[in-house]
Amino acid sequence: MKVGYLGPKSSFTFQAASELFAEDTLVPFASIPLTLEQLEAKKIDFAVVPIENSLEGSVHATVDHLFGQSSITVKEEVILPIRQQLLGTHSMEQPEKILSHPQALAQTKQYLKNHYPGVPLEAVSSTTFAAQYLAKHSREKVLAIASEKAAQEYNLKIIAADIQDNVMNQTRFWVLSTEKKKKKTTNQQNKKATLFITLPANLPGALHQVLAAFAWREIDLAKIESRPLKTHLGEYFFIIDIVLNENEALLENAITEIELLHAKVQWVGRYPINKFT
Amino acid sequence: MKVGYLGPKSSFTFQAASELFAEDTLVPFASIPLTLEQLEAKKIDFAVVPIENSLEGSVHATVDHLFGQSSITVKEEVILPIRQQLLGTHSMEQPEKILSHPQALAQTKQYLKNHYPGVPLEAVSSTTFAAQYLAKHSREKVLAIASEKAAQEYNLKIIAADIQDNVMNQTRFWVLSTEKKKKKTTNQQNKKATLFITLPANLPGALHQVLAAFAWREIDLAKIESRPLKTHLGEYFFIIDIVLNENEALLENAITEIELLHAKVQWVGRYPINKFT
Numbered sequence: 001m002k003v004g005y006l007g008p009k010s011s012f013t014f015q016a017a018s019e020l021f022a023e024d025t026l027v028p029f030a031s032i033p034l035t036l037e038q039l040e041a042k043k044i045d046f047a048v049v050p051i052e053n054s055l056e057g058s059v060h061a062t063v064d065h066l067f068g069q070s071s072i073t074v075k076e077e078v079i080l081p082i083r084q085q086l087l088g089t090h091s092m093e094q095p096e097k098i099l100s101h102p103q104a105l106a107q108t109k110q111y112l113k114n115h116y117p118g119v120p121l122e123a124v125s126s127t128t129f130a131a132q133y134l135a136k137h138s139r140e141k142v143l144a145i146a147s148e149k150a151a152q153e154y155n156l157k158i159i160a161a162d163i164q165d166n167v168m169n170q171t172r173f174w175v176l177s178t179e180k181k182k183k184k185t186t187n188q189q190n191k192k193a194t195l196f197i198t199l200p201a202n203l204p205g206a207l208h209q210v211l212a213a214f215a216w217r218e219i220d221l222a223k224i225e226s227r228p229l230k231t232h233l234g235e236y237f238f239i240i241d242i243v244l245n246e247n248e249a250l251l252e253n254a255i256t257e258i259e260l261l262h263a264k265v266q267w268v269g270r271y272p273i274n275k276f277t
Numbered sequence: 278m279k280v281g282y283l284g285p286k287s288s289f290t291f292q293a294a295s296e297l298f299a300e301d302t303l304v305p306f307a308s309i310p311l312t313l314e315q316l317e318a319k320k321i322d323f324a325v326v327p328i329e330n331s332l333e334g335s336v337h338a339t340v341d342h343l344f345g346q347s348s349i350t351v352k353e354e355v356i357l358p359i360r361q362q363l364l365g366t367h368s369m370e371q372p373e374k375i376l377s378h379p380q381a382l383a384q385t386k387q388y389l390k391n392h393y394p395g396v397p398l399e400a401v402s403s404t405t406f407a408a409q410y411l412a413k414h415s416r417e418k419v420l421a422i423a424s425e426k427a428a429q430e431y432n433l434k435i436i437a438a439d440i441q442d443n444v445m446n447q448t449r450f451w452v453l454s455t456e457k458k459k460k461k462t463t464n465q466q467n468k469k470a471t472l473f474i475t476l477p478a479n480l481p482g483a484l485h486q487v488l489a490a491f492a493w494r495e496i497d498l499a500k501i502e503s504r505p506l507k508t509h510l511g512e513y514f515f516i517i518d519i520v521l522n523e524n525e526a527l528l529e530n531a532i533t534e535i536e537l538l539h540a541k542v543q544w545v546g547r548y549p550i551n552k553f554t
Binding site for chain 1: 332482486
């Protein structure tokens with residue numbers, strides 16, 4: 001089986017993909033739209049892309065590409081802790097600079113302030129680029145912040161492990177497929193469904209009416225978020241994540257009712273959650 | 278009066294600021310956090326920053342900086358159409374490349390495909406950088422996509438006007454202040470309030486309960502969106518925009534009730550809307 005993912009090979013998405021697809025061919029792509037287009041064109045069997053980070057929020061490129069399309073569904077969710085490593089080719093007292101992607105630099109700001117005060121931080125295009133730079137310039141006094149996979153890939157030393165300031169930094173990834181048939185899953189206990197709901201009009205209370213259909217059935221919403229419809233300013237669709245248990249018949253009733261209220265419901269997927277720590 | 282804004286001088290935020298503060302000193306800052314920090318330190322009287330674009334959604338840097346703080350309030354909203362211009366130092370049959378910020382390139386994708394098929398598009402750090410490059414390299418066969426203000430600022434020709442694909446591309450800007458006293462406004466008809474609401478716990482139906490407090494009073498919500506609390510994955514606060522009319526007493530009752538349900542309510546501002554076309 002061929003599994004496409006948001007590359008490069010040392011990315012956190014690669015880590016998520018390899019947790020579920022250890023024995024398959026993993027193919028990196030340069031962007032989220034490119035990965036999903038390969039899936040739509042059936043050049044790959046599965047696509048793995050990030051959907052939400054606990055600090056940054058939803059990954060809009062993924063949400064916006066999935067909105068309005070009907071061929072792709074979510075098969076699995078993978079939740080990974082995001083751990084940043086301080087990497088080097090050798091230990092050094094006082095590095096001349098520290099390289100990383102702006103997001104990784106932001107996530108380790110406090111650590112760098114405490115341990116490397118005054119050392120210039122240089123933003124580069126990706127954590128992989130930072131690791132690559134070190135591997136290619138092994139005699140320079142430069143450190144990089146990147147993933148553990150990057151350390152392995154470029155044969156770098158972990159100078160300090162897990163240096164992210166916020167220990168709760170996690171990312172959700174989705175495994176997507178165009179196949180309708182169910183994939184055997186590792187986890188049958190913990191399941192969710194995701195819907196995209198477009199309200200009939202910007203009526204006062206329209207969203208309240210939709211939520212009421214879930215609330216009186218005690219259907220638990222794990223998340224609700226709005227994204228612009230890209231039509232007019234102030235027009236949105238809603239991303240709604242539902243915790244599944246024995247309520248699936250009730251959920252079907254709720255969706256039928258919501259559609260009778262002239263809201264449009266897109267069923268994005270029904271999927272187990274695979275949480276790694 | 279000193280008004281800080283997200284620069285540079287040819288940015289759309291500058292345009293928004295100059296619509297309301299024609300006779301004041303406008304000072305550009307390099308980022309949204311920097312602009313807001315200057316306001317908090319009372320080095321400027323007002324700050325103008327973007328809050329939402331009709332295609333890209335909320336500006337997270339603005340939302341996240343305002344969450345949890347109490348000194349800054351919204352005084353005015355400015356809505357501007359975002360119009361992209363094709364700029365050059367001279368007309369040319371076949372440019373060697375076209376420069377702009379990735380967002381501006383994305384917003385004019387269809388136009389460029391129809392009128393300049395095969396011409397390489399080069400992503401640069403800002404539309405201003407693209408315009409500056411042209412001004413400095415006037416003999417190269419290069420075009421740029423940037424604002425009308427950038428054309429004026431760098432004395433460039435508008436080769437084609439308003440080339441954005443989506444005519445509904447608009448951005449909302451907020452004028453923020455630490456002053457409690459009301460500013461005289463140009464528009465008393467069209468008003469909104471923004472609240473940040475943190476639910477007491479991740480209970481099924483907690484959001485529904487909060488929305489019910491608005492719905493049965495027929496209080497019109499213009500927007501509801503969630504942002505991560507940056508604590509655990511799956512914990513959010515809600516941005517709620519309310520259309521104000523004669524319902525302000527009702528709104529106060531609703532907020533009192535919501536607080537009695539142990540939700541935390543942050544009053545971000547009550548402000549008139551200034552819409553330019």
